[in-house]
Amino acid sequence: MEISYKWLREYIDLPELPEEVGKILTGTGLEVEGVEKIDAIPGGLEGVVLGEVLTCIPHPDADKLSLTTVDVGGAQPLSIVCGAPNVAAGQRVVVATVGATLHPAAGEPFQIKKAKIRGAASEGMICAEDEIGLGTSHAGIMILSTDLPNGTPAARYFNLEADYQIAIGLTPNRIDAASHFGTARDLKAVLNRPLTMPSVDAFAVSNQDRTLVVQVDDLAACPRYTGLTITGLTVSESPDWLKQRLLSIGLNPINNIVDITNFVCHDLGQPLHAFDADKITGNQVVVKTLPEGTPFVTLDGVERKLSATDLMICDAEKPMCIAGVFGGQNSGVSAQTTSIFLESAYFAPTSVRKTAQHHGLKTDASFRFERGTDPDMPIFALKRAALLIQEVGGGVVSSEITDLYPAPIQPFRVLVRYRNIDRLIGIQIDRTEIHRILNALDIQADEMSADSFVAVVPPYRVDVTREADVIEEILRIYGLDNVPLSVNLAADSLSEFPKTDPNQWQSRVGQLLAANGFYEILTLSLTRPAYNDAIRSTLTGSDVTLLNPLSDELSVMRQTLLFSALETLVYNLNRRQKDLRTFEFGKVYSRTQSEEGVSKYAERMRLSLALVGNQESESWLQKGQSVVYHDMATAVQRVLNLFRVKQIDTQPADPALFQYGLTYLVNKKPLVSLGLVHPKLTKLVDLKQPVFYADFDWSALLKLANSKAKYEEVPRFPEVRRDLSLVIDKGVTFEQISRMAHQTERKLLRSINVFDVYEGDNLGAGKKSYSVSFTLQDPTQTLTDAAIEKTMQRLMAGFERDLGAVIRK
The missing domain is CATH 3.30.70.380 (Ferrodoxin-fold anticodon-binding domain)
Structure with a gap:
């Protein structure tokens, strides 16, 4: 999820720099994965300032040039040679100082340097609008009217200060924070600062000329449905402020109406949908399901067969939208639209999740609805969107707000005991601070006593339903860093470190392989069923199948790392990276069934190596030589030497996996298999080159770690x-x-x-x-x-x- 720093500051006062805000959010559990600067225009006008022309005289050796002195707020004015016909003393101008890089509207960027022009020194450049990328005019320099002091950054004057995109790795339980308002709520709690909410007081119904009849047939799937009609609007390009807001979070502007619905979604966390009111047959909106297999063409032009459980937004004759997921091709806003019906609803998460999964559709709306939006937000979001649409597209509200909400969703009531707060957090937090934190999170306290209270949790916090959840909310706002580490806890933790540290050994093996030219890869544990089927005879258990797979191609857990390595090799070979050495530490998964019919699941750690291409890159010193079996055997032996494995037995490798190769055994148990991958397996991933592969049982290898080194005297007698x-x-x-x-x-x-x-x-x-x-x-x-x-x-x-x-x- 992307959040705009400037957008966030509209909700809460943030003197902190974006990086500091990122640290604060991470401390609350909204892990910030990165902060990226976004310039309003290329270069952000860095090094470009406001100045005042103090003097201006003709250049003695050039008819079309002028010699000027310009005050840019420094100790001394700058001498600048200017070729603009409209330059004159007393003007307020835009000056690019030495070192600034300009990005003109046309042409390549260039840097301002000190120069001599016809023998006169020039220490900067007085700019026209096209020279700094603000327009296309080159008729003359920009002449400003401003009281800002000389030296003020031009970006501030033009309101082009850089924004920062804050990337948050949002966990599925924190859908309440999937908006700028939601993120600001956490900052409000941890910083103890007020929020500034956008006002909807100006909302007004102008007439009731376009009232639609709204009916909800499935209240379980749609507990709340609201909407209104706006007429007389104009669909056009969005204004710059709206486009910049969407671009700052990675969204592409479409038109002013659709852009407002997207803006409000990311502003308040409430998805909206705009229907062309003239395309609604019978002046009626019905929320219902349709028969199994009903065809429906979505906005992307794809015809989809509906499930009998898919909730649809329909008119009197036809479906118009998959509720909470995706709009229809024949009911959306177009350039000819003049009236819209604006929908703002609360859909049941389970219903939206099933529908989105069934059709393989993931949208900003379904992302929020299937995790649980705020059932109290639709009306506020509807008014906010209506006001913004009128601002950017004109029109008037031509209906009362329809609000079908027969059974309001109630807050969660959770009994919380102070002793459990102290026990789970590890320290005693002042009771006043506990309730300050909860109030800041919109969690009220009821039925308070000396020992406990009932936390009244708003329904938008779908992740706070138990006592431990409430305590977690207190702790994350109080700050994990503010809870001291117990001396006894530290001692106990240190004493529990295993004798053989798997992470340490993994690091050592990784360093060894990297030093010998291998690159580590990290791949998905999900895989194609066909891969497991291809090596079924080698497997000891059944597949672990996902109940809700993302796709048929990723519907089972892998039982080998082989195909993960092969797919990685193919990806790189297709991009002309032909000499490859890879390794991967990863888990494989299987399922067995007991005699009583109970399924048992197992996961095992493996280490895989793969070789393809040449031993060394071709050069004038040597011709390329293809990798051979012994290149892989050497790499395997180096790993075994690290673990001081000496006594090994061998047997032929499984012919279902390898065209030829060996399996090394220790104490009669397989430790590693290596050899040339069977062509029928490489063919599955469309790999035509021979691949040498090794598969280690990592758990078995770790059992051989930390073996004592044996020393003996250097023999005195010759061999x-x-x-x-x-x-x-x-x-x-x-x-x-x-x-x-x-x-x-x-x-x-x-x-x-x-x-x-x-x-x-x-x-x-x-x-x-x-x-x-x-x-x-x-x-x-x-x-x-x-x-x-x-x-x-x-x-x-x-x-x-x-x-x-x-x-x-």
Whole structure:
């Protein structure tokens, strides 16, 4: 949600700078995510001031130039060469000082510098309106009539002071603050300052020439419906003040009537809708539901099939608007409109939420109605909008206000006990301050006693319905920072830190991967059902399905990070970023069902790595080489080394996920799987390049953290290397060779490594040759030739016996 700083100041006195206001709002629970300066015109006329021409004489070397001295409020007047024909002594003018950057109406911005023009020094520029972006005239300099002192910023004179857009991350429970008035209410409470409400005293009904009959058939979905008619208005472009207000919060102006309804929505938090009164058949407005499947064309030109529960605003013959959500194409305001019926209502949140979800429509109106607007606001908002429409579009009110509100919504009554306030906040707040805060929040106290009171909460505070909610209101206005941290609490908190800190290890692994060229990604936990279906054979649980999905494409929780990584790769590859290394820490979700039929939900933390493209960027030093399996294996090994994981077993990776690869096991449990992603899976995201992927069980990895380092003395006796060439069946893996070698020689064999692999017709069908090196070492003595030979003979005999190898020395 965006809030305008200047707009906010119309409700409450704010000498504080925008950044300070942001801190105050964040302290009340309205978290400010950013403050952005918005210039009324490009550059904001920074460095442009008011001045007075003291002297003006012709330039001795140029017929069309004048030499002037201009007072701009400094210690000395400025010498400025001016080419305007209308410049003269005694004029009040607009001066761009040295260093100012001007944004002319036409052409590129330029900076004012000290210069010599035909030999005369010039220390600024006397401006025409087009030169500072205020108009298109270049007939001469601007001549002002003002008593403001010299040196006054021109932006102040032209009322073009910069505004600031305050971005608030509004939580769903705080819909009461989804307007400038609502935000000002919180500032009023925390700053203890009065609000200045806009006056509607001038509202008057001129005649009753255009009274409509209004009928509400579904009072549950529409507890309150109000409206009035305005005739004789003119639809046109909005005035500058209105356009600037909407632009300051990121809205595009449309026309003066629609802009006023949008303005009031963001001003007071009450959505409005304007119907062209001449398009309302039968002089009648009916609020009702229609049969299932009824077609209706909305403002965006899309025909939608209505649900039987969709509340509609209709005339005597046809639907005109989806109530609280979206208007219809054939009933809205157009350039030919001269009369309108202006609606201001309170719709039941559940009804609007179901309808908006059914049609996939999210509008400013539905955003507010589905969370709960103020049922006491429609009349005030209606009068405010009517006055503004008359101001910008003319016309007169031609009907009494219709207000159908048979069962007024009552305030919430909540019993609050002082002992619970003290207990939950942690300190005792003065009772007078408690009630000052509540009164400032429009929460009245009733049935007061020494121990408790009943809080009477206005119905617009839909989030304050329990005792704890009222106490939270007291605390957020009193200020969390004003509650001291207990010494015992601090000690207790510190003592509860886990031995293995997941956040710390996540940071360490992230730094390691980033140092090796990986970029961290963060993706949605929601995913397409087709992704889970594609790897169903690998999953141990059922999908976690959303009850109210945003769309069919985001209707289940992911069971793997694989497709999140693939979608990220596709997005970047489509933007010509071809050499990619990514990693992600994220949760996966599953559901199982017990024998009794009870669903159990589980979420597990995973770490994924992905590689695509070249190992290094192509350059004159080296050609690009595609990533290979061992690039991923190296990255995985670096992570395992950080956790000091040494003893691992391997098995082939799941062929449903990988075209080839390995799964590393520790204590016979899978720790990480890595390999080349199966093409049928990359095809699902339209990815044509090979992708190497690794998936860590993060929880299992954390259990291996903090293992003690083992130290041993550097061996005093030398190690010996011996090489063998083994001709074996293609189905024999190096893992089998390594495992058999270590089982055969447990004392002297330190390491084994394959340094060459050869396949050829001369070896025979189905054969391959491994060139393997063996490192031998005895920590107690120097190895003799006899001991070495005896060891190698045992190894060769084992390879021949167990693996069917042919030895080539």
